[in-house]
Amino acid sequence: EDAWEVAGRRFRSRLLVGTGRYRSLEETAAAIAASGAEIVTVAVRRVNLSDPSAPMLQDYVPPDRYTYLPNTAGCHTAEEAVRTLRLAREAGGWDLVKLEVLGPPPHLYPDMAETLRAAEVLIRDGFKVMVYCADDPVAAKRLEEMGCVAIMPLGAPIGSGLGIQNRVTIRLIVEQAKVPVLVDAGVGTASDAAIAMELGCDAVLLNSAIAHAKDPIRMARAMKAAVEAGRLAYLAGRMPRKLYADPSSPLSGLI
């Protein structure tokens, strides 16, 4: 059986999904179920996790069935991120978390200096930190050496749906990593998720690609299949690329 582990926990699904941007909590629940995800990210600052008088995520996406991964969406400094995750831990006992510290709009690119600062505090504080980051192999290695339990480089700007822009850096990060690597952000459609897995990533995290599809439930099923397809293709070992079927004609260096 092909499973992966993060922070000592074992998962079979290699697709992690967000819980935001849906039209309703019903749709959220149905899309997540269709995706087969075992881990869901939860924007602590945006989702109602504690007011029982309003609709609560937990009633639709039961925490005993899904691993909740609180994230720091909406945080633009290390301090905000640390404070947010401490509150989450107090509220729900979560210590496996997703750290993201974003730069300013419009592009909301990861702020790596703040991310590194926050990671340091959180790890010292006992959190298991899965970290959203730029596709920067040096920063990725540093985050791993600090003790982050998973490295999650972006494929393209959050919410852009542009697909993986730089296969070289993702590949460099995968080659050097001893902890799981997940592409997080930028996936727009099924083939994007498959490509992430074919590059050797351990899993894919996405939200808008499902929530903003015309039919989110069907796209959730598409993403489930795409991640499985990409994983299997990576394990299977693809055929070599060549210019001609004729094996004696090597691929010209000019293409």
Next chain:
Amino acid sequence: EDAWEVAGRRFRSRLLVGTGRYRSLEETAAAIAASGAEIVTVAVRRVNLSDPSAPMLQDYVPPDRYTYLPNTAGCHTAEEAVRTLRLAREAGGWDLVKLEVLGPPPHLYPDMAETLRAAEVLIRDGFKVMVYCADDPVAAKRLEEMGCVAIMPLGAPIGSGLGIQNRVTIRLIVEQAKVPVLVDAGVGTASDAAIAMELGCDAVLLNSAIAHAKDPIRMARAMKAAVEAGRLAYLAGRMPRKLYADPSSPLSGLI
């Protein structure tokens, strides 16, 4: 249920696979089973379909379980192709066929002039012709108007594994077609198959991508999942691409 039809027959699997290039007939059978394919192409000139003293494809890939699609691999003129398919019809009663007439090595690109000539004769002769062709929208339309039952443009040279080189022409062919369109040739790995389906193709036909993978059985499963993923993503309707998540910032024309 999401099915497609060709020549009045209905299929659920959108992955068609070849039966050649494997290390053994056992591996052929196992890979095809793993692929979930309902239609298999058979190179009439290359596969033993009639000598019971040698291992026969039919013993491993039973014709009562799979739809055999005889093809004209190895034919370089219209005459050869027509003769080959007539022999196949006499031998096995097949009238749903795949026509391919290739130019010379090394690139073995489709010879469209010969293909058009052969298609005309075969259709007059009562064959149901699925036609392998260049990704040429004008030729594709002509083949459809002549009566071909499916249009099968190449994604890249046969056996190259380079993936779909020209999304524009595939898309143009899909937009204008009233019969099924299949990408045939050029798929190298799972994401390539997903992309073909995301472009709106009805199905994908491949052989080397499975047979020449390090682990053909696992790659067959990958391709099955990839075709399903791409089909679901196409039906689901992908999110728009944009440069920023911020909806007020339109994608710059410069990227």
Next chain:
Amino acid sequence: EDAWEVAGRRFRSRLLVGTGRYRSLEETAAAIAASGAEIVTVAVRRVNLSDPSAPMLQDYVPPDRYTYLPNTAGCHTAEEAVRTLRLAREAGGWDLVKLEVLGPPPHLYPDMAETLRAAEVLIRDGFKVMVYCADDPVAAKRLEEMGCVAIMPLGAPIGSGLGIQNRVTIRLIVEQAKVPVLVDAGVGTASDAAIAMELGCDAVLLNSAIAHAKDPIRMARAMKAAVEAGRLAYLAGRMPRKLYADPSSPLSGLI
């Protein structure tokens, strides 16, 4: 000196430009001068070449300074194309011509069957035929063997500005050709033209990329420089691509 020859005539500029789609004949003349082109295509059916009471192209783009290359823009059958070029020869004595026979709107893709028919008649008729065609290596070879003096595959649909969609087919056509190969149609900006030349093409033909730029004169200068850049880079022989600067780390097959 780096020159190229077609039909026994020698040219130094590797950029051929159209004369249509400009806002005025003044702009046409200025853009062509800025492009450095020595050959200009002229749409016989659209340009005023004979009515001295209306503004005439020849007054702005003197035929004694530029080689006029009459083309068959607007022709959708072999007969129309042949008739158009015969009229052009009678009117202006031109025998070096550009044949294009297009399929129907909206995509106006080359109609190769009609193109092959027209080429045969024109060559028999003594024309020197430079032929616009699909990026189909088998058809390209056939046109060359029939006697066409230059092969001009499209890079992308006419007027699309999408850049060269399929480097594999252009490269295959270049590798096999004994007559000049020009990319014709699809160039949108300077780098597209450079890429065509880096693939080994002998020249580039374009029109909209200059005429529909915001500043056509400046874009004409850009294209002149881009074609020179691409040609020089092709001759210079580019550095190898590799994943790392470290020569002992070979480029991973996965990127």
Next chain:
Amino acid sequence: EDAWEVAGRRFRSRLLVGTGRYRSLEETAAAIAASGAEIVTVAVRRVNLSDPSAPMLQDYVPPDRYTYLPNTAGCHTAEEAVRTLRLAREAGGWDLVKLEVLGPPPHLYPDMAETLRAAEVLIRDGFKVMVYCADDPVAAKRLEEMGCVAIMPLGAPIGSGLGIQNRVTIRLIVEQAKVPVLVDAGVGTASDAAIAMELGCDAVLLNSAIAHAKDPIRMARAMKAAVEAGRLAYLAGRMPRKLYADPSSPLSGLI
């Protein structure tokens, strides 16, 4: 006249070139002359700038004709980089410098944490710092706000020749910058340099693409023309991309 300024100095050439990796100082000089560069980078730790008994760069690339830009090639910490540039300033009076602090082999990706630390010290020390960096828009903005006089994101790993991997991040950096942006590293051939300029960069810096070409002098001329072409195309404003020439047929979102 189209010029650009950095640190109050005005330049017409938008191509900056390195002085290393050539087979001889004669070839270095000839390639630089052919490139038209006005600024040359000098690896202070690797080039002989002070021993008159050995061949000296200054004798071949005269500092009164070219602006020397000392760089910190070979430095992997902020301290090494600062020390190296202080020595260079003492030796040659140079205060316009290129800072680069690289991570470990094999990929030698920029170490942004060390780069930020070094930039702070150097700016305080009175240097005009042109900074090599990851294609990280947040880090780029921070470096600009600290006082760096030019931002120089990589297009691809140093010495890889892979071309610009991520047009989105380069474009984001260009859009937000108030100081010059140069693509530095990753250019492999002429079209890569043109693309950098078409994205709106102010200039391009490269070395291996010329030094490791088969014919460096000719490639230097190619790069000169390519940078001019890309710049002119950017200024000219390219035609819109569309799927069809027919203006009423909008580009399908599926391509």
